[in-house]
Amino acid sequence: MKRVCVTGAGGYIASWVVKLLLSKGYMVHGTVRDPCDEKKNGHLKKLEDAEERLQLFKADLLDYEDLCAAFAGCNGVLHIASPVPGRHVPNPQVELLDPAILGTQNVLNACLKTKVEKVVVVSSGSAVLLNPEWPANQEMDESCWTDIEYAKSIEQWYAVSKTIAEIEALEYAKRDDLTVITVCPALVIGPMLQSTINSTSLLLLSYMKAIRTDNSERPLVDVRDLSEAILLVFENPESKGRYICSACSYRTREFVAKMKSIFTEKSGRALLNSKKLLDLGWNYRPLEESIVDTVKNFEEAGLLEKGKPFPSTLRF
Ligand SMILES: NC(=O)c1ccc[n+]([C@@H]2O[C@H](COP(=O)([O-])OP(=O)(O)OC[C@H]3O[C@@H](n4cnc5c(N)ncnc54)[C@H](OP(=O)(O)O)[C@@H]3O)[C@@H](O)[C@H]2O)c1
Numbered sequence: 001m002k003r004v005c006v007t008g009a010g011g012y013i014a015s016w017v018v019k020l021l022l023s024k025g026y027m028v029h030g031t032v033r034d035p036c037d038e039k040k041n042g043h044l045k046k047l048e049d050a051e052e053r054l055q056l057f058k059a060d061l062l063d064y065e066d067l068c069a070a071f072a073g074c075n076g077v078l079h080i081a082s083p084v085p086g087r088h089v090p091n092p093q094v095e096l097l098d099p100a101i102l103g104t105q106n107v108l109n110a111c112l113k114t115k116v117e118k119v120v121v122v123s124s125g126s127a128v129l130l131n132p133e134w135p136a137n138q139e140m141d142e143s144c145w146t147d148i149e150y151a152k153s154i155e156q157w158y159a160v161s162k163t164i165a166e167i168e169a170l171e172y173a174k175r176d177d178l179t180v181i182t183v184c185p186a187l188v189i190g191p192m193l194q195s196t197i198n199s200t201s202l203l204l205l206s207y208m209k210a211i212r213t214d215n216s217e218r219p220l221v222d223v224r225d226l227s228e229a230i231l232l233v234f235e236n237p238e239s240k241g242r243y244i245c246s247a248c249s250y251r252t253r254e255f256v257a258k259m260k261s262i263f264t265e266k267s268g269r270a271l272l273n274s275k276k277l278l279d280l281g282w283n284y285r286p287l288e289e290s291i292v293d294t295v296k297n298f299e300e301a302g303l304l305e306k307g308k309p310f311p312s313t314l315r316f
Pocket of ligand 1: 011012014060062080099123125126186189200
């Protein structure tokens with residue numbers, strides 16, 4: 001039976017990946033910073049088959065020995081942990097860059113040490129998008145990289161952290177005997193399994209409640225489709241290099257207007273191009289389904305007012 005370790009198992013995306021792995025019969029190791037923190041990680045223990053096939057390990061990304069202990073006996077590692085800040089970060093070096101960059105190096109070193117065969121590193125669309133040289137109106141594919149100096153100049157430290165970590169992960173694979181695949185997801189939407197709200201769900205909620213009203217272009221993907229993509233590139237022996245994972249793009253005002261009408265047609269532009277992943281066999285659900293399920297989840301969690309018709313929770 002295959003044994004896989006997921007880093008940051010209690011997080012928004014990682015929780016769905018753990019659930020998917022369990023449903024496919026995997027033995028799953030999950031790293032968390034505090035296995036006793038029921039508020040953050042209690043939901044993992046309630047997943048179907050978790051009692052028999054999920055084992056949690058205490059590990060910070062900056063602790064190489066703890067990572068080695070978690071990876072021992074695993075064929076694969078899905079490296080998902082990385083800080084995702086909600087707002088201004090006072091000390092980007094300590095809060096973002098070190099855990100993302102040194103953390104990824106530690107993960108890869110620990111994989112080599114414990115003879116893991118394949119690693120999937122979850123990067124970000126923000127390692128693709130901040131490229132002022134890219135021709136306007138041309139979809140960005142895997143050859144497009146965020147310009148690190150440009151990202152630093154506009155203090156986009158999250159993008160800097162993800163871009164450097166991803167470049168180094170792919171370089172590592174060229175040097176050492178380890179297969180490394182990276183996945184660059186768009187902004188992730190869809191229901192949460194965890195009980196504490198993550199930064200990007202909070203961002204979505206702030207658009208739903210009209211707390212934020214900017215009109216940024218946002219490529220989107222559903223968390224369940226992303227989980228399938230992560231497992232697809234892990235399992236498929238043909239997967240190579242970098243994969244963009246994005247369903248469609250919307251300007252946020254347009255997206256909020258769409259939410260109001262709960263549209264039915266499959267639409268949206270493509271800012272990030274996922275052809276490489278689609279060719280590998282990935283597919284994604286209509287955005288309508290993501291919106292309906294997210295709103296239901298936010299209502300159940302008490303984050304949106306229940307019982308009122310959905311558009312009344314929005315001001316636009
Ligand atoms: N959400 C999105 O829209 C989006 C889009 C593109 C890429 N991504 C990437 O997807 C991954 C997961 O993001 P998410 O949205 O699921 O965020 P999340 O719920 O905040 O999960 C982040 C996870 O990283 C862990 N972590 C942070 N710093 C750590 C450290 N020093 N040591 C160990 N664990 C650490 C957190 O652990 P604690 O619970 O202990 O804090 C948490 O489990 C990240 O790599 C992110 O860059 C997310």
